[in-house]
Amino acid sequence: SEIRKKLLDAFSNNEDQYLSGQTLADTIGCSRTAIWKHIEELRKDGFELEAIRNKGYRIVKTPERVSADEIRLGLKTKYLGQSIHYEDAVDSTQRVAHRLAYDQSMEGTVVVAEEQTLGRGRMERKWYSPKYTGIWMSIILRPKIPLPKAPQLTLIAAVAVVQAIEELTELTPQIKWPNDILINGKKMTGILTELQAEADQINSVIIGMGINVNQKLEDFPIELREIATSLAIEQGVYFSRSAIIRSVLTHLEKLYFIYIEKGFFPIKILWESYAISIGKTIKARTLSNVIEGKALGITDDGVLRIEDHSGEIHYIYSADIELSE
Ligand code: BTX
The missing domain is CATH 1.10.10.10 (Winged helix-like DNA-binding domain superfamily/Winged helix DNA-binding domain)
Structure with a gap:
């Protein structure tokens, strides 16, 4: 005004x-x-x-702003972030990225917003995305992979975020299958992977990341205070969001190239080294039922394997995970 x-x-x-x-x-x-x-x-x-x-x-x-220029400064990637759409406020960066992907924008195009008014998680859940404090970002990729392999990209993205956080902070994040990154048991990052596909052909994969960076505890709504955290809360200092964005894009590009060239196996090894639930008893809530048992690991396709108490092995493609212990 x-x-x-x-x-x-x-x-x-x-x-x-x-x-x-x-x-x-x-x-x-x-x-x-x-x-x-x-x-x-x-x-x-x-x-x-x-x-x-x-x-x-x-x-x-003054609030630290993230501009496209600031992100670009010092960014050494080949594709990721070579085209950056920076928005002050949007409903969801996923929606913007979907539109850009539909318009054939180049691979590696990134959408970043300071604030999302309708940030979304999986299954119509909300992702709380207040102004200036976090990274609300969507990345467009066009891998030539069969449709069932698309969930692997969520796991690749999770590894990239963990590596970036380890590079720039003193924190040790852990991954909770499939899409949460936790610090000290609380959610610091959520990843949402969506597709544009025709028949069984992938046109684009849109990887959305919500990374809590500079929020203080009281910045979270009450219902999230027990379950959510930010880098600033965990380490007690503010971080440059543009530096984190650059690092995430750099690690993601490296992993993506490895993936395209060598397949999922090398990523799987990394992913499992960061995973919190492997070897533990967990409860997996799928849309149709709840399976409790020991998380054995992920398959070469990124599918979670759980052994229930009778020794039967279940393959979980999509679920919410709760640690039982
Ligand atoms: P999810 O369905 O696994 O998690 C959503 C749940 O996480 C919510 O129901 C709530 O309990 C909790 N939650 C909401 N906001 C936060 C927050 N800021 N920090 C921690 N926990 C929270 C996770 O979905 C995937 C989220 C992806 C968000 C990105 S942001 C950029 C892109 N645009 C967009 O609209 N979504 C993605």
Whole structure:
């Protein structure tokens, strides 16, 4: 809005100085209540403002923005991220990527948004994607693989995210089959892989990643506080989201090339080394039933193998996993 713009101008013209509500109201030509309301909105958008009695307000920290240029700076990939669509706010980067993929955009095209208003998980679940704090990104790939192998790409993406986090933080993430990345048992990243296909021919695979980076615990809605976490919560410092995006794209491209050339086996070995559930007793909730047993590993196709208590082996293509121990 006009007031917000003038408010930000006033702060930038008086860098590091405290500006009182009255001074701001006078300069901008609005009420003090309007100033107060806009200060609250800035806070919601990731600005940190200090308020001192009898002195006024001062901006301590502006939200770190991610621009396409900033991501590109220092990106050494061949395909991934060579075309970046950066959006301030979208319903879902998956939807935008689907449209671009449909329009034959090049392989490796990436969609990044600062905020998603309708971020989605699997099975119509919601993915909470507030402004400036996380990485909400969709990547278009066009692998020439048969349709049933598509879920392998989720596993490849998970390995790429783990490698990026290990490169840039001191944290040790673990993968929960098929699509969650956890730190200390809490969800830090979710991955959603969707397809555009005709008959049994894949046209594009759209890999969506939601990575919680700079949220504080109180930034999560109450129902997620027990189950979700961010890199900042775990390590106690803020991270550059563009550096993480670059690292994820670099690792993903490397793994993707290995996959295209040598198949899933080398990826499987890596994936299993990061997996949390292998060897443990788990409960797999599929659409039709619940299977409890020991997770043996994944097949060369990326399908989860569970041995139930009677010794029967089940092959799980899609499910929600709960650790029983
Ligand atoms: P999922 O179905 O495995 O997980 C969704 C569940 O995760 C929700 O029901 C909720 O319990 C929990 N959840 C929601 N938001 C968060 C969050 N920010 N952090 C931790 N837990 C959360 C996981 O689906 C796949 C998510 C992919 C999200 C990306 S973001 C970019 C792209 N665009 C889009 O709309 N989705 C993908």
